[in-house]
Amino acid sequence: MKKIGILTSGGDAPGMNAAIRAVVRKSIYNGLEAYGIYQGYSGLINGNIKQLELGSVGDIIHRGGTMLRSARCEEFKTKEGQQKGIEQLKKFGIDALVVIGGDGSFMGAKALTEQGFPCIGVPATIDNDISGTQFTIGFDTALNTVLNAIDRIRDTASSHERTFIIEVMGRDAGDIALWSGLAGGAETILVPEEKYDMENIAERLHSGQKRGKKHSIIIVAEGVMSATEFAEELKKSINIETRVSVLGHIQRGGTPTGFDRVLASRLGARAVELLMEGKGGRTVGIEKDQIVDNDILSVLGQPRKFSSDMYDLSQVLSI
Numbered sequence: 001m002k003k004i005g006i007l008t009s010g011g012d013a014p015g016m017n018a019a020i021r022a023v024v025r026k027s028i029y030n031g032l033e034a035y036g037i038y039q040g041y042s043g044l045i046n047g048n049i050k051q052l053e054l055g056s057v058g059d060i061i062h063r064g065g066t067m068l069r070s071a072r073c074e075e076f077k078t079k080e081g082q083q084k085g086i087e088q089l090k091k092f093g094i095d096a097l098v099v100i101g102g103d104g105s106f107m108g109a110k111a112l113t114e115q116g117f118p119c120i121g122v123p124a125t126i127d128n129d130i131s132g133t134q135f136t137i138g139f140d141t142a143l144n145t146v147l148n149a150i151d152r153i154r155d156t157a158s159s160h161e162r163t164f165i166i167e168v169m170g171r172d173a174g175d176i177a178l179w180s181g182l183a184g185g186a187e188t189i190l191v192p193e194e195k196y197d198m199e200n201i202a203e204r205l206h207s208g209q210k211r212g213k214k215h216s217i218i219i220v221a222e223g224v225m226s227a228t229e230f231a232e233e234l235k236k237s238i239n240i241e242t243r244v245s246v247l248g249h250i251q252r253g254g255t256p257t258g259f260d261r262v263l264a265s266r267l268g269a270r271a272v273e274l275l276m277e278g279k280g281g282r283t284v285g286i287e288k289d290q291i292v293d294n295d296i297l298s299v300l301g302q303p304r305k306f307s308s309d310m311y312d313l314s315q316v317l318s319i
């Protein structure tokens with residue numbers, strides 16, 4: 001193996017650049033050539049590919065987003081699209097690929113591996129929803145961005161004695177809501193993994209009020225419903241003044257935390273090692289501070305185990 005390709009795909013996540021840097025530098029350190037594929041799988045189909053040198057990835061470790069840019073590509077889900085991608089890989093003489101992204105991006109990696117191009121998936125998404133790893137690249141940064149927002153909103157909530165409903169990202173997974181809600185002292189956390197009871201939420205708010213509690217923070221993962229919908233539902237059960245705040249894409253950007261940079265560096269480097277060992281069709285991850293790898297088939301479409309213990313704790317601590 002002489003040439004490794006790298007692409008980022010799906011929603012961007014802080015730390016993707018640190019992972020790209022690790023893949024490029026680890027490859028060059030080992031006498032391999034590294035090729036950046038721009039705009040994810042659509043760039044692969046279109047041959048938007050350039051060789052990356054050591055300097056190409058200088059001054060990016062601290063930057064959010066992805067220097068390779070990202071895209072969600074419908075065409076690559078088809079056999080024809082994959083064939084076009086393979087032709088481009090052959091044209092550039094690329095022997096193997098590192099795919100940095102989420103579950104959807106790993107589908108492409110699996111398809112390419114099955115067609116003779118070994119791929120390794122590096123989990124990067126703010127949602128922290130990939131199995132085979134305790135943490136995905138970008139989650140820690142997003143968590144801290146959300147916490148920062150919660151802390152600010154809390155100032156206004158307390159000054160004006162209001163209940164704030166804050167909508168965070170997480171289409172299918174509640175980790176951002178759970179972790180930020182627990183760390184931000186939220187009274188109520190709504191996640192797609194757990195059922196909620198509106199009467200019970202209203203009752204808790206009501207008994208809080210009776211104890212003299214003047215403000216509350218409610219975190220809603222977007223996968224449950226929008227914060228506006230929740231505010232309307234809540235109004236039917238309790239008469240309190242609420243305000244809604246949708247954090248949106250600010251959660252995806254920004255300087256990666258130290259944790260995300262280190263995680264990205266370790267996972268990116270391990271991906272190259274696996275390819276050098278002749279392995280493909282695997283994903284890398286972290287479990288109990290050890291870098292691990294798993295068959296991509298065992299990871300795909302498997303929701304990561306939700307921490308019910310943490311959810312229960314959040315209920316206890318928010319009485």
Ligand code: F6P
Pocket residue numbers: 010011012125126127169170171222252
């Ligand atoms: O990256 C995952 C995610 O942030 C989801 O939580 C969210 O629903 C989705 O991406 C939105 O992405 P986009 O606006 O890029 O389609």
